[in-house]
Amino acid sequence: MITTVKFIYTIINYKTKKHMKLIRTILALIVFAGFSFSMTAQNVTINKSQVTLETVLDEISQQTGYEFLHSRPTVNPDEIVSLNVSDVSLETALQKLFSNTSIGYEVKNSKVYLVAKDAPITQKKDEKVVVKGTIVDGTGLPVIGAGVIVKGTTRGVSAGLDGDFEIEVARSETLLFSSIGYDDVEILVGNQTNLSVVMNESSLMLAETVVIGYGAVKKRDVSTAISRIKSEDIANHSISDFRQAMVGKMAGVSVMQTSGDPEGSVMVRVRGIGSATAGNDPLYVIDGVPVESGLSNINANDIESMEVLKDASSAAIYGSRGSNGVILVTTKKGNSETLRVSYDGYYALDMVSKKLPMMDAYEYAQFVKDGHDNAYYDANPGGSDPNGSRSDSWANWPVEIIPYIEGQEGLTNTDWQDAIFRNANTHSHNLSFSGKTNSVNYFISGNVLSKQGIIINSDYTKYALRFNLDGKRGNFKYGVNFAPSYSKSNRVNASGAYGSGGVVQSALAYNPMWPIYNEDGTFNFLGNGYWRIGNDYQHNEILNPVALATLKKDIVERVAMTGRAFASYEFFEGFSFQTSLGGSYYGASNDQYTSQDLETLGKANYGMKSNPVGYASSAFHYNWIWENQFTFNRTFNDKHMVNAILVHSMQKDTQKSMNVKATDYPNDYIQTIGGGIVNSGNSQTDQYSLASFLARVQYSYKSKYMFSAAIRADGSSRFGKNNRWGYFPSVSAAWRISGEDFMSNTKGWLTDLKLRASYGMTGNFQIGNYTHLSTMDTDNYILGSGNGKETSGYKPTGVENPDLTWEKTGMANVGIDANFLNGYITLTAEYYNSMTTDMLLNVPIPHLTGYSTTLMNIGKVNNRGVELQIGSSHSYENGLGYSFNANFAKNINEVKALGANDTPIISTGSVNHAYYITQVGSPIGSYYLMTVDGVFKNQAELDAYPHFDNTKPGDFRFVDVDGDGVIDLDKDRSIVGNYMPDFTYGFGGSIDYKGFDLEVAFQGVYGNEILNLNRRYLDNMEGNVNGTIAARNRWVSEENPGDGLTNRANRKQKGNNGRTSTWHLEDGSYLRLQNLALGYTLPSKITESFHVQKLRVYVSAQNLFTWTNYSGYNPEVSNRTSALTPGEDYGTYPLARTFMVGLNLTF
DSSP states (O other), X not given: OHHHHHHHHHHHHHSOHHHHHHHHHHHHHHXXXXXXXXXXXXXXXXXXXXXXXXXXXXXXXXXXXXEEEOOTTTOOTTOEEEEEEEEEOHHXXXXXXXXXXXXXXXXXXXXXXXXXTTXXXXXXXXXXXXXEEEEEETTSOBOTTOEEEETTSSOEEEOOTTSEEEEEEEXXXXXXXXXXXXXXXXXEOTTOOEEEEEEOXXXXXXXXXXXXXXXXXXXXXXXXXXXXXXXXXXXXXXXXXXXXXXXXXXXXXXXXXXXXXXXXXXXXXXXXXXXSSSOOOOEEEETTEEEOSOGGGSOGGGEEEEEEEOSHHHHGGGGGGOTTOEEEEEEOOOOOSSOEEEEEEEEEEEEESOOOOBOOHHHHHHHHHHHHHHHHHHHSTTOOOOTTOOSSGGGSOOGGGHHHXXXXXTOOOOOHHHHHBOOEEEEEEEXXXXXXXXXXXXXXXXXXXXXXXXXXXXXXEEEEEEEEEEEEETTEEEEEEEEEEEEEEEOOOOSSOGGGTOHHHHHHHSOTTSOSBOTTXXXXXXXXXXXXXXXXXXXXXXXXXXXXXXXXXXXXXXXEEEEEEEEEEEEETTEEEEEEEEEEEXXXXXXXXXXXXSOOSSGGGTTOOOOOEEEEEEEEEEEXXXXXXXXXXXXXXXXXEEEEEEEEEEXXXXXXXXXXXXXXXXXXXXXXXXXXXXXXXXXXXXXXXXXXXXXXXXXXXXXXXXXEEEEEEEEETTSOGGGOEEEEEEEEEEEEGGGSGGGGGGTTTEEEEEEEEEEEEEEEOOSOTTTTSOOEEEEEEEESSTTOEEEXXXXXXXXXXTTOOOEEEEEEXXXXXXXXXXXXXXXXXXXXXXXXXXXXXXXXXXXXXXXXXXXXXEEEEEEEEEEEEEEEEEEOTTSEEEEEEEEEEEEEEEEEEETTTTOOEEEEOSSTTOEEEEOTTSXXXXXXXXXXXXXXOSHHHHHTSOOOTTOOTTSEEEOOTTOSSOOOTTTTEEEEEOSSOSXXXXXXXXXXXXXXXXXXXXEEEESOEEEETXXXXXXXXXXXXXXXXXXXXXXXXXXXXXXXXXXXXXXXXOTTTTSOBGGGEEEOXXXXXXXEEEEEEOOHHHHGGGTOSEEEEEEEEEEEEEEEOOOSSOTTOOSOOOTTSOOEESSOOOOEEEEEEXXXXXX
């Protein structure tokens, strides 16, 4: 403790007073707390008989906080010993423990060095020299506090903050280097006076643990399907949402960045889609607290690890919420015996990763002319009326296009994508303080993120704090974590149709002949119906996209907090009780205002100021959870490990929201709700409660045979009174085959081989809070005599269903974990098969009830698949190290039942004839469209194949699916694809050499289709809006049929060319270079001169290249979140390509 105080005092005095006032205050509180407990926590109480020495040392270490350093053969940790002491000092306990042994000890700096008792401290006759050096681990980081002992003596020193040491020793002596978690290193001094020592992590002494929910287990003892990424996989990425760090890193975990919004738009799916209506998002648990809102406010720099519970056996511990997988987020704790101050910061430049190839003004002008002319000739075969004198207004073309057709130079030619996109800046700064004393460990951090969007007037700013504290006093342990955050977003309506003011779609469709501004600097609105006044050319009205992004205010402010406090007491060895109270709070407010200078969409409003509209809303979401847990964890005879837990949990969740809308503002001076007249509003409150009991038992015999069984009972207010409680059992087992005697001849190349199997039952309760009840809503009635009077009242909106219950998923999983050549190759393979029953579907009911549908548990869906993860890593003595990883996942989704008659569910997307179907034997939400087989190139082809009555050469040739010789809009639809990929994959690796490090990561998807509704409007070949250069390939005549796939230009399309079909469906397969980074860590010899433990600078690029045939911005796009209508692209915020430079500092 004294050493800690001295070190903190040194740091404080080293820093300038200007920057250290706040730090001193924080550290004073921490040191005071640690000092108070450490002074009273040194006594030892232990009663163990016939156990290993290592068991006793571990128990003493837990009670005192002292670390034991030793090496074989001086100390045999497997030696059987006994010790029975009560409330004695550490010195007394050690004397009694080693009284009849050959082991001696030396206590220094919270460490106990075990040495040979009879080793005399003799003066060698040969020359004494001073040996200096540094001790680092395999990654080049200092091993702070490592023990340096002259072998066979009690003489030694400890490594400093930079891993440096200095010791006087005879040339004939050997130095022994040791530290917890590392293999010992022995070096004969000889003629050496300067040593560079590299210590490798010990695979035996420091077993990696994996969080499994309500506990942790050694990674080698895991018997279920769990994927994990650690802090180093998350750090140094320009991300707004921590979930973006999971992209491409875990088999079976699909992370889609569906939008490039600066807030981060992420959709996560674990092992496919398991529900049609009840939601498919996984459960997120942050430090033991389930969190549903405010995930983007979590600081990614605070995360120590993320575990994804993929199979039902591991997720069943969360019962009714585990069907879609569970993501456990564990934040950092202090692990350094000295104060560690870390700074991580970066500056990034973001630019749009892809622009769509649109026609310029000259191409568009010719295209407009062709579209109107063809429409005229279709309606008037052989007609010869000149433009401007044709009887139908739409048969004429605007005279403004004539200069463009003539090729006059210097005309307005606006690139509307360039007008709305920009190069954007991002900077992030993260500062953390961490450390531990004998009784307290702490982690404090603060983060600032400021991110501009690549669309003008969009940005995101976030401030986050975190305080984690854990402590112990004897058998009593306690802890608290608290993480408040604040964020502010300036949003633009990027992802929407131009008819609803979508900025991106408006920019793509807007006429490139129109300028952004008028000569007086005001916005130009010629696109809002100018070509529909007088002669109506029937060009769609669209608002100026730059004006849309500028004259609409849309600000969202959020406050989020998560926290948890716990206290536990160990009654006797291995048996403890813990109670914890946690919760989360998420509050958001949204202020919108539309300026009077932004015209209202429509030709009737051209040239007129609009009626300003103000909107304000607020929402609050908070939940608390109280849990009480008994834990029994003992190892008997160093062979039998038993872990059992019994938990009672209570949770309540509340959501409140309200909104108001105002209009009739006199001007734009006062843009709050009070500046206008409120004409509508609403408020809502939702609550649910969850009560749970769970039990789990885990057993391991020599880490060779592992078994686990659990059951959870959940009672939820969300379900009918007849099915309010559900029971979710699970079981798993594993066999370490490599530990068997008959495998002994494989130890030269097979380091570890484990086979595991599991089965579990989980639930899904992601439905409304009151769906099982008979609900009501407001309505208006006409009452009274004569014409009556409108009176407000209520109407029923839902049918009571007391039998409504959660969807249930049973999943079987088998897996194999293998390690070859001591880590040169690692392999994990999984096969799973899950069946979701009682799937919730809206079922038609007789109209005499007053309702059309009601929600019932009638469906079944199956997900089955394989996952493969392979890795390799090694560090060489010359300083070269590498790592490589790759993953592959394939999931097959199939609907098995849809009620008594298996009636298919047909849904529509953003366009009425964009059909989806969910039917037995197919995946959920399959595209259900007509199939296009090119265009009719000439009259002969048209005459030889069924077609619509008004189809002409150059129109689409639709496939006669049912073969009846008639093309029918309904009968000739078929399943033509699905948004779910055939498989996903990712691979990457890193190389480091003498301070340099290079990292690369790829992510890919194969076999998914995207319904690109952008083509439905941009490439409809009507000429009423701008389009892509696909128009260059259009059918022009029988002599010039184009590419044979693109229909002719026609302002009044014939042959149902505008029908949503496979022409709008595209392959969404892609391979993306997700991250490329190069860094350099300065040698400690340089950094130690200015008291820096580590200094690393790096440059990186994200989303650098994407190889795909998809014509839209982003092949990960999905505008719709419903499982019944996925995979639609209809105007979206493009992804950014990011270049960044960063700095990592550790003091």
